[in-house]
Amino acid sequence: MTATPAPTVLWPAPHASGAVDATVHVPGSKSVTNRALVLAALAAEPGWLRRPLRSRDTLLMASALRAMGVGIEETVSSASMMSSLSSLSPRSGGPVPPEESGEAWRVIPSGLHGPATVDVGNAGTVMRFLPPVAALVDGPVRFDGDPRSYERPLGAVIGALRTLGARIDDDGRSALPLTVHGSGALVGGPVEIDASASSQFVSALLLSAPRFNHGVRVRHIGPSLPSMPHIRMTVDMLRRAGAQVDTPESGGEPNVWRVTPGALLGTDLTIEPDLSNAQPFLAAALVTGGRMVIPDWPSHTTQPGDRLREIFTEMGGSCELTDQGLVFSGSGRIHGIDVDLGEVGELTPGIAAVAALADSPSTLRGVAHLRLHETDRLAALTKEINELGGDVTETADGLHIRPRPLHGGTFHTYDDHRMATAAAVLGLAVADVRIENVSTTAKTLPDFPDLWTGMLGM
Numbered sequence: 001m002t003a004t005p006a007p008t009v010l011w012p013a014p015h016a017s018g019a020v021d022a023t024v025h026v027p028g029s030k031s032v033t034n035r036a037l038v039l040a041a042l043a044a045e046p047g048w049l050r051r052p053l054r055s056r057d058t059l060l061m062a063s064a065l066r067a068m069g070v071g072i073e074e075t076v077s078s079a080s081m082m083s084s085l086s087s088l089s090p091r092s093g094g095p096v097p098p099e100e101s102g103e104a105w106r107v108i109p110s111g112l113h114g115p116a117t118v119d120v121g122n123a124g125t126v127m128r129f130l131p132p133v134a135a136l137v138d139g140p141v142r143f144d145g146d147p148r149s150y151e152r153p154l155g156a157v158i159g160a161l162r163t164l165g166a167r168i169d170d171d172g173r174s175a176l177p178l179t180v181h182g183s184g185a186l187v188g189g190p191v192e193i194d195a196s197a198s199s200q201f202v203s204a205l206l207l208s209a210p211r212f213n214h215g216v217r218v219r220h221i222g223p224s225l226p227s228m229p230h231i232r233m234t235v236d237m238l239r240r241a242g243a244q245v246d247t248p249e250s251g252g253e254p255n256v257w258r259v260t261p262g263a264l265l266g267t268d269l270t271i272e273p274d275l276s277n278a279q280p281f282l283a284a285a286l287v288t289g290g291r292m293v294i295p296d297w298p299s300h301t302t303q304p305g306d307r308l309r310e311i312f313t314e315m316g317g318s319c320e321l322t323d324q325g326l327v328f329s330g331s332g333r334i335h336g337i338d339v340d341l342g343e344v345g346e347l348t349p350g351i352a353a354v355a356a357l358a359d360s361p362s363t364l365r366g367v368a369h370l371r372l373h374e375t376d377r378l379a380a381l382t383k384e385i386n387e388l389g390g391d392v393t394e395t396a397d398g399l400h401i402r403p404r405p406l407h408g409g410t411f412h413t414y415d416d417h418r419m420a421t422a423a424a425v426l427g428l429a430v431a432d433v434r435i436e437n438v439s440t441t442a443k444t445l446p447d448f449p450d451l452w453t454g455m456l457g458m
Protein backbone atom coordinates (compact mmCIF):
# COMPACT_ATOMS: atom_id res chain seq x y z
CA MET A 1 0.00 0.00 0.00
CA THR A 2 1.34 3.43 -0.82
CA ALA A 3 1.34 5.90 2.01
CA THR A 4 -0.89 8.94 1.60
CA PRO A 5 1.44 11.93 1.18
CA ALA A 6 1.26 14.38 4.06
CA PRO A 7 -0.64 17.54 3.10
CA THR A 8 1.64 20.51 2.43
CA VAL A 9 1.42 22.97 5.28
CA LEU A 10 1.81 26.58 4.15
CA TRP A 11 2.62 29.39 6.58
CA PRO A 12 1.55 32.88 5.45
CA ALA A 13 4.75 34.85 5.95
CA PRO A 14 3.91 38.03 7.88
CA HIS A 15 4.21 41.22 5.85
CA ALA A 16 5.81 44.16 7.68
CA SER A 17 3.49 47.14 7.95
CA GLY A 18 6.31 49.44 9.05
CA ALA A 19 9.83 49.57 10.40
CA VAL A 20 10.64 46.77 12.81
CA ASP A 21 11.79 47.88 16.28
CA ALA A 22 12.43 44.90 18.55
CA THR A 23 14.73 43.01 20.89
CA VAL A 24 15.06 39.32 20.10
CA HIS A 25 16.73 36.82 22.41
CA VAL A 26 18.23 34.33 19.98
CA PRO A 27 18.64 30.75 21.34
CA GLY A 28 22.03 29.08 21.69
CA SER A 29 24.42 28.16 18.90
CA LYS A 30 23.90 24.79 17.24
CA SER A 31 27.58 24.47 16.39
CA VAL A 32 28.78 25.35 19.90
CA THR A 33 26.16 23.17 21.62
CA ASN A 34 26.97 20.07 19.58
CA ARG A 35 30.73 20.47 19.99
CA ALA A 36 30.26 21.05 23.73
CA LEU A 37 28.19 17.87 24.01
CA VAL A 38 30.83 15.76 22.25
CA LEU A 39 33.72 17.20 24.27
CA ALA A 40 31.81 16.83 27.55
CA ALA A 41 30.94 13.22 26.67
CA LEU A 42 34.62 12.41 26.08
CA ALA A 43 35.89 14.23 29.19
CA ALA A 44 37.37 12.61 32.25
CA GLU A 45 34.87 14.30 34.59
CA PRO A 46 31.33 15.73 34.48
CA GLY A 47 30.69 19.11 32.89
CA TRP A 48 27.93 21.68 32.35
CA LEU A 49 26.36 23.28 29.29
CA ARG A 50 24.38 26.35 30.23
CA ARG A 51 21.74 27.82 27.91
CA PRO A 52 22.22 24.99 25.38
CA LEU A 53 20.26 25.07 22.16
CA ARG A 54 17.30 22.69 22.32
CA SER A 55 16.53 21.94 18.70
CA ARG A 56 16.26 18.89 16.51
CA ASP A 57 20.01 18.78 15.75
CA THR A 58 21.12 19.14 19.36
CA LEU A 59 18.53 16.74 20.77
CA LEU A 60 19.64 14.17 18.18
CA MET A 61 23.23 14.66 19.36
CA ALA A 62 22.22 14.29 23.01
CA SER A 63 20.12 11.17 22.30
CA ALA A 64 22.97 9.58 20.36
CA LEU A 65 25.48 10.15 23.15
CA ARG A 66 23.04 8.77 25.69
CA ALA A 67 22.61 5.67 23.54
CA MET A 68 26.39 5.17 23.83
CA GLY A 69 26.24 5.37 27.62
CA VAL A 70 26.76 9.06 28.40
CA GLY A 71 24.58 10.58 31.13
CA ILE A 72 22.88 13.84 30.19
CA GLU A 73 20.60 15.46 32.72
CA GLU A 74 18.68 18.65 32.39
CA THR A 75 17.94 21.26 35.02
CA VAL A 76 14.40 22.39 34.41
CA SER A 77 14.30 25.52 36.50
CA SER A 78 16.92 25.17 39.21
CA ALA A 79 20.00 23.04 39.77
CA SER A 80 18.09 20.83 42.18
CA MET A 81 15.39 19.80 39.69
CA MET A 82 16.95 17.25 37.41
CA SER A 83 15.13 15.29 34.76
CA SER A 84 16.58 12.65 32.51
CA LEU A 85 16.93 13.75 28.91
CA SER A 86 15.77 10.30 27.85
CA SER A 87 12.19 11.50 28.14
CA LEU A 88 12.82 14.29 25.66
CA SER A 89 12.80 13.22 22.07
CA PRO A 90 14.05 15.15 19.07
CA ARG A 91 11.29 16.20 16.74
CA SER A 92 11.36 16.63 13.02
CA GLY A 93 9.17 19.71 13.26
CA GLY A 94 7.11 21.90 15.54
CA PRO A 95 8.09 24.01 18.51
CA VAL A 96 9.50 22.54 21.72
CA PRO A 97 6.81 23.12 24.39
CA PRO A 98 7.83 25.76 26.94
CA GLU A 99 7.53 23.29 29.82
CA GLU A 100 10.39 21.34 28.24
CA SER A 101 12.68 24.32 27.82
CA GLY A 102 15.63 23.73 30.12
CA GLU A 103 18.40 26.04 31.17
CA ALA A 104 21.38 23.75 31.65
CA TRP A 105 22.55 20.23 30.82
CA ARG A 106 24.89 18.26 33.05
CA VAL A 107 26.94 15.75 31.08
CA ILE A 108 28.29 12.73 32.94
CA PRO A 109 30.81 10.77 30.88
CA SER A 110 31.08 7.01 31.35
CA GLY A 111 32.64 4.03 29.63
CA LEU A 112 31.23 4.23 26.11
CA HIS A 113 29.43 1.02 25.19
CA GLY A 114 27.31 -0.49 22.43
CA PRO A 115 25.29 -1.82 20.86
CA ALA A 116 23.74 1.52 20.06
CA THR A 117 21.66 3.10 17.33
CA VAL A 118 22.12 6.70 16.24
CA ASP A 119 19.57 8.72 14.27
CA VAL A 120 21.53 11.56 12.65
CA GLY A 121 18.40 13.18 11.17
CA ASN A 122 19.91 15.57 8.65
CA ALA A 123 22.43 17.05 11.08
CA GLY A 124 25.88 17.43 9.53
CA THR A 125 27.38 17.78 13.01
CA VAL A 126 25.85 14.49 14.18
CA MET A 127 26.63 12.45 11.07
CA ARG A 128 30.27 13.71 10.94
CA PHE A 129 31.22 14.24 14.61
CA LEU A 130 29.88 10.95 15.99
CA PRO A 131 31.49 8.17 13.90
CA PRO A 132 34.89 9.01 15.51
CA VAL A 133 33.22 8.83 18.95
CA ALA A 134 31.66 5.49 17.96
CA ALA A 135 35.14 4.15 17.16
CA LEU A 136 35.88 4.60 20.90
CA VAL A 137 32.76 2.69 21.93
CA ASP A 138 33.01 -0.90 23.05
CA GLY A 139 30.52 -2.51 20.64
CA PRO A 140 28.72 -1.75 17.38
CA VAL A 141 27.04 1.60 16.69
CA ARG A 142 24.56 1.76 13.83
CA PHE A 143 24.08 5.15 12.11
CA ASP A 144 21.02 6.03 10.05
CA GLY A 145 19.13 9.22 9.24
CA ASP A 146 16.81 11.17 6.95
CA PRO A 147 16.93 10.28 3.24
CA ARG A 148 18.97 13.45 2.56
CA SER A 149 21.64 12.29 5.04
CA TYR A 150 22.46 9.40 2.64
CA GLU A 151 23.40 11.98 -0.01
CA ARG A 152 25.56 14.20 2.16
CA PRO A 153 29.30 13.51 1.89
CA LEU A 154 30.80 11.30 4.58
CA GLY A 155 33.37 9.24 2.66
CA ALA A 156 36.33 11.30 3.88
CA VAL A 157 35.45 10.64 7.53
CA ILE A 158 34.87 6.93 6.90
CA GLY A 159 38.16 6.60 4.99
CA ALA A 160 40.12 8.54 7.61
CA LEU A 161 38.74 6.48 10.48
CA ARG A 162 39.71 3.27 8.69
CA THR A 163 43.23 4.64 8.24
CA LEU A 164 43.30 5.43 11.96
CA GLY A 165 42.32 1.85 12.84
CA ALA A 166 38.49 1.72 12.91
CA ARG A 167 36.32 -1.07 11.49
CA ILE A 168 33.31 0.34 9.60
CA ASP A 169 30.69 -1.55 7.64
CA ASP A 170 29.12 0.73 5.00
CA ASP A 171 28.34 -1.90 2.34
CA GLY A 172 30.74 -0.10 0.02
CA ARG A 173 28.59 3.07 -0.08
CA SER A 174 31.06 5.47 1.61
CA ALA A 175 27.92 7.05 3.04
CA LEU A 176 25.10 6.46 5.48
CA PRO A 177 23.67 4.13 6.68
CA LEU A 178 26.66 2.41 8.29
CA THR A 179 27.86 0.58 11.38
CA VAL A 180 31.03 1.47 13.29
CA HIS A 181 32.33 -1.62 15.11
CA GLY A 182 34.04 0.12 18.01
CA SER A 183 36.65 -1.79 19.98
CA GLY A 184 36.84 0.61 22.91
CA ALA A 185 39.94 2.40 21.59
CA LEU A 186 41.42 3.81 18.38
CA VAL A 187 45.08 3.86 17.37
CA GLY A 188 45.00 7.33 15.74
CA GLY A 189 48.05 8.97 14.14
CA PRO A 190 48.58 10.66 10.77
CA VAL A 191 45.86 10.88 8.12
CA GLU A 192 45.22 12.85 4.91
CA ILE A 193 41.73 13.94 3.89
CA ASP A 194 40.10 16.08 1.23
CA ALA A 195 37.78 18.34 3.24
CA SER A 196 36.78 20.59 0.34
CA ALA A 197 33.19 19.33 0.61
CA SER A 198 32.86 20.14 4.32
CA SER A 199 34.95 21.60 7.14
CA GLN A 200 33.06 19.21 9.42
CA PHE A 201 35.38 16.38 8.28
CA VAL A 202 38.34 18.12 9.92
CA SER A 203 36.35 19.11 13.01
CA ALA A 204 35.08 15.53 13.40
CA LEU A 205 38.57 14.02 13.53
CA LEU A 206 39.95 16.72 15.84
CA LEU A 207 37.13 16.60 18.41
CA SER A 208 37.63 12.96 19.41
CA ALA A 209 41.39 12.89 18.87
CA PRO A 210 42.50 13.56 22.49
CA ARG A 211 41.08 10.09 23.19
CA PHE A 212 42.92 8.34 20.30
CA ASN A 213 46.02 6.41 21.49
CA HIS A 214 48.33 8.53 19.31
CA GLY A 215 46.09 11.58 18.93
CA VAL A 216 45.76 12.71 15.33
CA ARG A 217 47.66 14.61 12.65
CA VAL A 218 45.18 15.67 9.96
CA ARG A 219 46.46 17.02 6.65
CA HIS A 220 43.87 18.57 4.30
CA ILE A 221 44.88 17.79 0.71
CA GLY A 222 41.89 19.19 -1.21
CA PRO A 223 41.69 22.25 -3.48
CA SER A 224 39.83 24.45 -0.97
CA LEU A 225 38.56 24.34 2.60
CA PRO A 226 35.22 25.98 3.45
CA SER A 227 33.97 27.33 6.77
CA MET A 228 37.33 28.01 8.45
CA PRO A 229 35.66 29.79 11.42
CA HIS A 230 34.00 26.47 12.27
CA ILE A 231 37.40 24.76 12.36
CA ARG A 232 38.68 27.58 14.59
CA MET A 233 35.65 26.99 16.82
CA THR A 234 36.62 23.31 17.12
CA VAL A 235 40.23 24.17 17.98
CA ASP A 236 39.21 26.86 20.45
CA MET A 237 36.77 24.57 22.27
CA LEU A 238 39.28 21.70 22.37
CA ARG A 239 41.87 24.02 23.94
CA ARG A 240 39.35 25.27 26.52
CA ALA A 241 38.80 21.62 27.46
CA GLY A 242 42.53 21.24 28.05
CA ALA A 243 43.59 19.63 24.76
CA GLN A 244 46.87 20.49 23.07
CA VAL A 245 46.21 21.44 19.45
CA ASP A 246 48.72 22.66 16.86
CA THR A 247 47.29 24.50 13.86
CA PRO A 248 48.53 26.28 10.75
CA GLU A 249 47.63 29.54 12.52
CA SER A 250 49.73 28.70 15.58
CA GLY A 251 52.90 28.24 13.56
CA GLY A 252 52.29 24.70 12.33
CA GLU A 253 52.46 23.45 8.75
CA PRO A 254 49.87 24.81 6.28
CA ASN A 255 46.73 22.63 6.15
CA VAL A 256 47.84 20.46 9.08
CA TRP A 257 46.13 20.16 12.47
CA ARG A 258 47.60 18.05 15.26
CA VAL A 259 45.97 16.96 18.52
CA THR A 260 48.05 15.40 21.30
CA PRO A 261 46.46 12.52 23.26
CA GLY A 262 45.36 13.43 26.79
CA ALA A 263 42.46 13.67 29.23
CA LEU A 264 39.79 16.29 28.54
CA LEU A 265 38.54 18.47 31.38
CA GLY A 266 34.88 18.76 32.32
CA THR A 267 34.06 22.40 31.62
CA ASP A 268 31.26 24.75 32.64
CA LEU A 269 30.29 26.50 29.45
CA THR A 270 27.59 29.07 28.71
CA ILE A 271 26.52 28.69 25.10
CA GLU A 272 26.54 31.90 23.00
CA PRO A 273 23.41 32.85 21.02
CA ASP A 274 23.41 31.39 17.50
CA LEU A 275 24.60 34.34 15.42
CA SER A 276 23.66 32.64 12.14
CA ASN A 277 20.13 32.32 13.49
CA ALA A 278 20.24 36.01 14.40
CA GLN A 279 20.49 36.65 10.67
CA PRO A 280 16.77 36.80 9.75
CA PHE A 281 16.13 39.23 12.62
CA LEU A 282 18.97 41.53 11.57
CA ALA A 283 17.72 41.22 8.01
CA ALA A 284 14.28 42.33 9.20
CA ALA A 285 15.79 45.62 10.39
CA LEU A 286 17.69 46.01 7.12
CA VAL A 287 14.66 45.27 4.94
CA THR A 288 12.20 47.46 6.84
CA GLY A 289 14.59 50.30 7.73
CA GLY A 290 14.07 49.40 11.38
CA ARG A 291 16.10 48.59 14.49
CA MET A 292 16.99 45.25 16.05
CA VAL A 293 18.70 44.48 19.35
CA ILE A 294 20.25 41.02 19.84
CA PRO A 295 21.22 40.67 23.53
CA ASP A 296 24.34 38.70 24.55
CA TRP A 297 26.09 39.15 21.20
CA PRO A 298 29.65 38.06 22.11
CA SER A 299 32.47 40.59 21.75
CA HIS A 300 34.83 37.78 20.71
CA THR A 301 33.61 34.66 18.98
CA THR A 302 34.54 32.04 16.40
CA GLN A 303 30.96 31.93 15.09
CA PRO A 304 30.72 32.77 11.39
CA GLY A 305 27.55 34.78 12.03
CA ASP A 306 29.71 37.54 13.50
CA ARG A 307 30.59 38.43 9.89
CA LEU A 308 27.01 39.71 9.53
CA ARG A 309 28.04 42.93 11.25
CA GLU A 310 30.31 43.69 8.31
CA ILE A 311 28.18 42.18 5.51
CA PHE A 312 24.90 43.79 6.51
CA THR A 313 26.69 47.11 7.07
CA GLU A 314 27.97 46.94 3.50
CA MET A 315 24.41 46.17 2.40
CA GLY A 316 23.08 49.38 3.96
CA GLY A 317 22.78 48.94 7.74
CA SER A 318 24.84 50.12 10.68
CA CYS A 319 25.60 48.43 13.96
CA GLU A 320 27.07 48.94 17.36
CA LEU A 321 28.03 46.52 20.12
CA THR A 322 26.62 47.96 23.36
CA ASP A 323 25.92 46.73 26.89
CA GLN A 324 22.45 45.77 25.64
CA GLY A 325 23.93 43.58 22.90
CA LEU A 326 24.23 44.18 19.17
CA VAL A 327 22.15 47.15 18.07
CA PHE A 328 21.59 47.01 14.34
CA SER A 329 19.72 49.63 12.29
CA GLY A 330 18.55 49.64 8.70
CA SER A 331 18.79 52.87 6.69
CA GLY A 332 15.80 52.24 4.45
CA ARG A 333 18.18 51.44 1.57
CA ILE A 334 19.49 47.96 0.72
CA HIS A 335 22.59 47.70 -1.46
CA GLY A 336 23.77 44.75 -3.49
CA ILE A 337 27.06 43.11 -2.55
CA ASP A 338 29.88 41.19 -4.21
CA VAL A 339 31.19 38.84 -1.55
CA ASP A 340 33.05 35.56 -1.07
CA LEU A 341 31.03 33.56 1.44
CA GLY A 342 33.32 30.50 1.48
CA GLU A 343 34.15 31.03 5.15
CA VAL A 344 30.54 31.67 6.16
CA GLY A 345 28.52 29.53 3.76
CA GLU A 346 25.61 28.97 6.13
CA LEU A 347 24.78 32.71 5.85
CA THR A 348 24.13 32.44 2.09
CA PRO A 349 20.34 31.86 2.02
CA GLY A 350 19.64 34.87 4.24
CA ILE A 351 22.02 37.11 2.30
CA ALA A 352 20.44 35.97 -0.97
CA ALA A 353 17.00 36.97 0.32
CA VAL A 354 18.19 40.47 1.26
CA ALA A 355 20.07 40.78 -2.05
CA ALA A 356 16.88 40.01 -3.97
CA LEU A 357 15.35 43.13 -2.37
CA ALA A 358 18.36 45.41 -2.94
CA ASP A 359 18.81 48.45 -5.20
CA SER A 360 21.66 46.87 -7.20
CA PRO A 361 22.83 43.38 -8.25
CA SER A 362 24.81 41.01 -6.05
CA THR A 363 27.33 38.25 -6.62
CA LEU A 364 27.73 35.61 -3.91
CA ARG A 365 30.89 33.51 -4.45
CA GLY A 366 32.90 30.69 -2.90
CA VAL A 367 29.97 28.48 -1.91
CA ALA A 368 29.88 25.58 -4.39
CA HIS A 369 29.78 23.20 -1.39
CA LEU A 370 26.29 24.48 -0.54
CA ARG A 371 25.00 22.06 -3.17
CA LEU A 372 25.68 19.35 -0.55
CA HIS A 373 23.97 21.02 2.43
CA GLU A 374 20.45 20.31 3.76
CA THR A 375 19.39 20.65 0.12
CA ASP A 376 21.18 21.96 -2.98
CA ARG A 377 20.91 25.51 -1.68
CA LEU A 378 22.12 27.19 -4.87
CA ALA A 379 19.50 25.45 -7.00
CA ALA A 380 16.78 25.89 -4.39
CA LEU A 381 17.39 29.62 -3.87
CA THR A 382 17.51 30.21 -7.63
CA LYS A 383 14.27 28.37 -8.30
CA GLU A 384 12.27 29.76 -5.39
CA ILE A 385 13.31 33.42 -5.73
CA ASN A 386 12.71 33.25 -9.49
CA GLU A 387 9.24 31.81 -8.94
CA LEU A 388 8.41 34.98 -7.01
CA GLY A 389 9.49 37.00 -10.07
CA GLY A 390 13.20 37.27 -9.24
CA ASP A 391 16.20 37.07 -11.53
CA VAL A 392 18.79 34.75 -10.00
CA THR A 393 21.31 32.62 -11.88
CA GLU A 394 23.60 29.95 -10.53
CA THR A 395 27.31 30.22 -11.18
CA ALA A 396 29.92 27.50 -10.72
CA ASP A 397 30.45 28.58 -7.11
CA GLY A 398 27.55 30.82 -6.16
CA LEU A 399 24.74 33.08 -7.30
CA HIS A 400 24.17 36.23 -9.37
CA ILE A 401 21.14 38.09 -8.03
CA ARG A 402 19.56 40.93 -10.00
CA PRO A 403 16.75 42.53 -7.95
CA ARG A 404 13.32 42.65 -9.61
CA PRO A 405 9.87 43.55 -8.28
CA LEU A 406 8.70 40.35 -6.57
CA HIS A 407 5.20 38.96 -6.13
CA GLY A 408 3.63 36.50 -3.70
CA GLY A 409 3.58 32.74 -4.10
CA THR A 410 4.53 29.50 -2.43
CA PHE A 411 8.17 29.28 -1.35
CA HIS A 412 9.27 25.64 -1.15
CA THR A 413 11.79 24.91 1.61
CA TYR A 414 13.14 21.39 0.84
CA ASP A 415 13.42 20.49 4.56
CA ASP A 416 15.99 23.28 4.88
CA HIS A 417 15.66 25.56 7.92
CA ARG A 418 17.61 28.36 6.24
CA MET A 419 15.35 28.30 3.16
CA ALA A 420 12.39 28.88 5.51
CA THR A 421 13.99 31.79 7.37
CA ALA A 422 15.15 33.33 4.07
CA ALA A 423 11.57 33.15 2.80
CA ALA A 424 10.32 34.89 5.93
CA VAL A 425 12.70 37.80 5.20
CA LEU A 426 11.28 38.07 1.67
CA GLY A 427 7.76 37.94 3.08
CA LEU A 428 8.36 41.10 5.10
CA ALA A 429 8.67 43.07 1.87
CA VAL A 430 6.56 40.99 -0.54
CA ALA A 431 2.85 40.41 0.10
CA ASP A 432 1.38 36.90 0.11
CA VAL A 433 4.50 34.77 0.41
CA ARG A 434 3.49 31.34 1.72
CA ILE A 435 6.25 29.26 3.29
CA GLU A 436 6.10 25.51 2.91
CA ASN A 437 6.70 23.57 6.15
CA VAL A 438 7.99 26.41 8.31
CA SER A 439 8.41 23.85 11.12
CA THR A 440 11.58 22.68 9.36
CA THR A 441 13.18 25.59 11.27
CA ALA A 442 13.07 23.23 14.29
CA LYS A 443 16.41 21.85 13.05
CA THR A 444 18.17 24.74 14.76
CA LEU A 445 15.52 27.28 15.83
CA PRO A 446 12.29 25.62 17.03
CA ASP A 447 10.71 28.87 18.20
CA PHE A 448 11.16 30.67 14.89
CA PRO A 449 7.48 31.36 13.99
CA ASP A 450 6.77 32.73 17.48
CA LEU A 451 9.96 34.78 17.59
CA TRP A 452 9.13 36.18 14.14
CA THR A 453 5.55 37.18 14.92
CA GLY A 454 6.67 38.46 18.34
CA MET A 455 9.26 40.65 16.62
CA LEU A 456 6.43 42.15 14.54
CA GLY A 457 4.24 42.69 17.61
CA MET A 458 1.62 40.24 16.28
Ligand SMILES: O=C(O)C1=C[C@@H](OP(=O)(O)O)[C@@H](O)[C@H](O)C1
Binds near residue numbers: 030124198226369
Ligand atom coordinates in the same frame (compact mmCIF):
# COMPACT_ATOMS: atom_id res chain seq x y z
O1 LIG B 1 30.98 22.56 12.06
C1 LIG B 1 29.88 23.13 12.06
O2 LIG B 1 29.22 23.30 13.10
C2 LIG B 1 29.36 23.63 10.78
C3 LIG B 1 30.19 23.76 9.70
C4 LIG B 1 29.74 24.24 8.38
O3 LIG B 1 29.63 23.12 7.55
P1 LIG B 1 30.33 23.01 6.08
O4 LIG B 1 31.79 23.19 6.27
O5 LIG B 1 29.91 21.66 5.62
O6 LIG B 1 29.71 24.12 5.28
C5 LIG B 1 28.39 24.95 8.47
O7 LIG B 1 27.88 25.21 7.19
C6 LIG B 1 27.41 24.15 9.29
O8 LIG B 1 26.19 24.82 9.38
C7 LIG B 1 27.93 23.97 10.71
Ligand SMILES: C=C(OP(=O)(O)O)C(=O)O
Binds near residue numbers: 123124125374418444
Ligand atom coordinates in the same frame (compact mmCIF):
# COMPACT_ATOMS: atom_id res chain seq x y z
C1 LIG C 1 24.77 23.42 6.76
C2 LIG C 1 24.08 23.46 7.90
O1 LIG C 1 23.89 22.44 8.78
P1 LIG C 1 24.62 21.05 9.05
O2 LIG C 1 25.19 21.17 10.44
O3 LIG C 1 23.56 20.02 8.96
O4 LIG C 1 25.71 20.87 8.02
C3 LIG C 1 23.41 24.71 8.33
O5 LIG C 1 22.93 24.76 9.47
O6 LIG C 1 23.34 25.67 7.54
